[in-house]
Amino acid sequence: MTGNRAVAYKSAGVVEVIDIDYPTFELKDGPGVNPANVGRKVPHGVILKTVTTNICGSDQHMVRGRTTAPSNLVLGHEITGEVVEAGPDVEFIKVGDIVSVPFNISCGRCRNCKERKTGICLNVNPDRPGSAYGYVDMGGWVGGQAEYVLVPYADWNLLKFPDRDQALEKIMDLTMLSDIFPTGFHGAYTAGAGVGSTVYVAGAGPVGLAAAVSAQLLGAAVVIVGDMNTERLAQARSFGCETIDLTQGEPGEQIEQILGVPEVDAGVDAVGFEARGHGKDADHEAPATVLNSLMTVTAAGGALGIPGLYVTGDPGAKEKAAQVGSLSIRLGLGWAKSLSFTTGQCPVMKYNRQLMMAILHDKVQIAKAVNAQAISLEDAPRGYAEFDAGAATKYVLNPNGYVKG
Template sequence: MCQNHGVAYIKPGVVEVQSIEYPKLALGDRKCEHGVILQIVSTNICGSDQHMVRGRTTAPAGLVLGHEITGLVIEAGRDVEFIKVGDLVSVPFNIACGRCRNCKVGQTGICLNVNPSRPGAAYGYVDMGGWVGGQAEYVLVPYADFNLLKFPDKDQAMAKIRDLTLLSDIFPTGYHGAVTAGVGPGSIVYVAGAGPVGLACAASCHLLGAAVVIVGDMIPERLEQAKSFGCEIVDLRKETPLSEQIAEIIGVPEVDCAVDCVGFEARGHGSDAGVERPATVLNAIMSITRAGGALGIPGLYVTGDPGAADDAAKEGSLSIRIGLGWAKSHSFYTGQCPVMKYHRQLMNAILYDKIQIAKAVNVEVISLDKAPKGYQDFDKGAAKKFVIDPHGMIPN
């Protein structure tokens, strides 16, 4: 029997690499003939993981983390027809059955059959169905024919693996935020947050033809990373209001559309920069988006936040200026990205050199045993996307 090791959440601020069970083609007491076992080639640390590690969710101790997975198929159930042993594949972070009403219309982020608690599931995430995460050496992937994206040429894919590893989540998620905000040729767009998803969103805005992409953050290194691929920036630590900083860039204090890539741990702006204000980003993007504009909200919001500043925020109730959004006829688009809606097209954009997404988000490859330090550095605001290479397969 092969050994397996994974990154487990222990308590707030602490993760450990532990020996974990080697995956089986089984779901509880029944065989999982529609599933495959993957040897993981790359698996990424995500900002959503960081929410759990900070203790800002109800994640249980011992949860094996990781929902951004790329791997080699080493075993397949008898009902898997189109994915073969030896295939190199990208795994959408959404787990989807392919059979339910939502999956059949492409809403794979809210599959009805893979989580007994609520629609939608993910690997290694709190309240998302109890699926074992992929920050490990091996993992089970169910409904393989439906879920997995096979790379057409394994050697070509390995040469671009730093880019292709981002197809499991942050590239489609950033792209989804841009698409749902209505970004297109000539758009002027504001992206709130220069973490990996925000940077992926900004790069996606360029791919979609935006004329100006403005990125706001409080961490200088992340703002410099946004500037490195052609974004304008606003420093939200400044006392100058966001609208005035935008006007200094484009001549008017509003944009066509905006994307929230921060979520529920947002901080205030200016003198409130160190204070948690969970509704800050949503209210800010309403204030600077033109009447009739749209707001993409891929930033994570939760229904249970034990670390919130007040009782309302602990259950996801925020002081949002919905009256302002209503008065300006804004459209709001929230929820998990349905990765399969985009990942094949974005794969082609990578393979045919239309985007350098790993460069945009500043990928750094680390070994599995360095994952705890990766979490620590990411929590300090490192302007990097940490990609774990459990088997030493990613070329230098």
Template sequence: MANTNRGVVYEGPGEVRVEDLDFPELVLHEQNERKLNHGAILKTIATNICGSDQHMVRGRTTAPAGLTLGHEITGEVIEVGSDVEFIKKGDICSVPFNIACGRCRNCKERHTGVCENVNPARAGAAYGYVDMGGWHGGQAEYVTVPYADWNLLKIPADRDTVMAKMRDLTMLSDIFPTGYHGAYTAGVTTGSTVYVAGAGPVGLACATSCFLLGAAVVIVGDMNAERLRQARSFGCETIDLSQHADLADQLEQILGVPEVDASVDCVGFEARGHGPESGGERPATVLNSLMDITRAAGRLGIPGLYVTGDPGGVDENARIGQLGIRIGLGWAKSHVITTGQCPVMRYNRQLMMAILHDRVQIARNVNATVIPLDRAPEGYEEFDKGAARKYVIDPHGLVGAAS
């Protein structure tokens, strides 16, 4: 078995490097030598760069230097702990970005994004992420996954089929379920009109999910012309928010009414003001605009990331995640608002079947772009500049070979 490992490490604001790492173990030294007999070690087949990673790399969180990045992981099991019963060596599995024990109250109620037992500091954990329990990131050649029987989703197809669809299947670890969660909790269904804020990978995954759920019209708003073109490429209507400050007016031009049935925030706390005179970052802009343009008794899904600590926040309130939200408007319109991490296991098996049986082309819609591990810093740089791509890191060259 291999005994070397390399991965992507956050060195400080704006700087990531590929470095030599310790080979994974079935123990977590960062949590008082926690034994992981229930875990497995995976050879990473595909691992993706996420917008949530980018928040850390920009210095917009309290992430420490030296953190191995990466929470979107698909891999092959090469070792299992003594307590693992059902996952076997050679299984190719999708890894939910939420780390969960499967045993606490929240896990049993399917709230796996806020497991009570995997992070000593607070509920909820993730791989390679700030304040999420010290679990090592998966943008590496090899990675440890705890509670393997619970966390790992075995892909039930022959190896050739799995590898041929890997560019799609790798989206199951985060952005496809996260986008779907935003759409589903916003109540998107047959004939819905939907507004999706943000045309980054999660926004595009959400728009894809809206169509999968039967939406009649999906409208995506962003300030990036290239990303808006990508949204239009699979049937979305688009609004260029760098040119238009009045979102309701733009919706009325498309729909005939200035509101939608459902809306989803796929932007998060680095939101910017709308229009040519927007004046820079305004972290509550998206939340307030969605309450404005969503019909009374409608729903808002908010998978976009909001944090409790933002060193780069525009003011003292923003630096602790305290935003000027028009909750009175949402209350008056009887809105239902769903926030928080996506509980990936609530959706990943169904979405996997949609991929395996050709019901959805998520890789095409998010413009999945495969790069080798050594090009990861370049991928981060291009993504930060607004590239309309979802970067898939291929540590062993297996995805590129299958393509």
């Protein structure tokens, strides 16, 4: 094997499908690769032929030019694949296995991994804890929006599907296990969604919709989703959510119209650092809006799950403070209400096996909830453009023709 095609970030608003090297069991120099990782041997890894790889809102932050991502960085951290080569140190994963790849890269050997904190592995990113495929400042592991991709620590990282035929039949659901389904579930779970609870999810993009589905799976009595995009709100209503239109103002009054009180038990931020104001302020960025509104509408003693992405460097921010991730958060309000916060990367391996079983046994239809649509690898630029324009669609790339129909 010598050829490989991949989706690469070129410049703000521009992605292209380019030719890259077929992966080997050694990290090579390239765009975004941490110099300390160059030459790193990966005998514990496997090479996957990509079955599906999804476009994520986190990718979109880079594509918009809101990070320090370099040109030609290969994108993609939501990966499902078939093992075509295994390194000499791989013991349990076999060639031919169909597997889900957690977007967190983790070693399975450090203190944090042993405590199931796989989003902040200590050994895979020389700059700081935590790593991911195809993402700026995450160690430089090549992204998976490609025909083939290298996955390290395969026996630890990979979730093997028990039956190949069943996996391919349900692949549009199972592809969500690499990121957005566990991430949405993490947001709902850490917010305290449970039997009989009321939950407000800010943001009706794919992660927000996954959080809403997860809250339902956890037994919530009412799930309310807020957004400014009417098509995405309609998508949330399609599987039983209540919705509020944030162009009409702050969420509290609309929540009261639904529940009779202006508060919920649990709040989820599925928006992140590119948040906008509400109502008449909806035409400009106000990055602390979602966090502050969630603190307002979450009942005292409640919790906020924050799977929405916040960054330490945002060169495109309007405010100087926000360019280094400093936001005007009403921490005093959160303190006064004894609210709990859970932030950071979702530790995918904490949830992915259980969510796989829910999919395989027809307890949840995550692909339908997020309106998943398969497109070719070559069609990725269109997918990015339509997603950025607000399409109520989760785009799933199909580089090698595994997805039929």
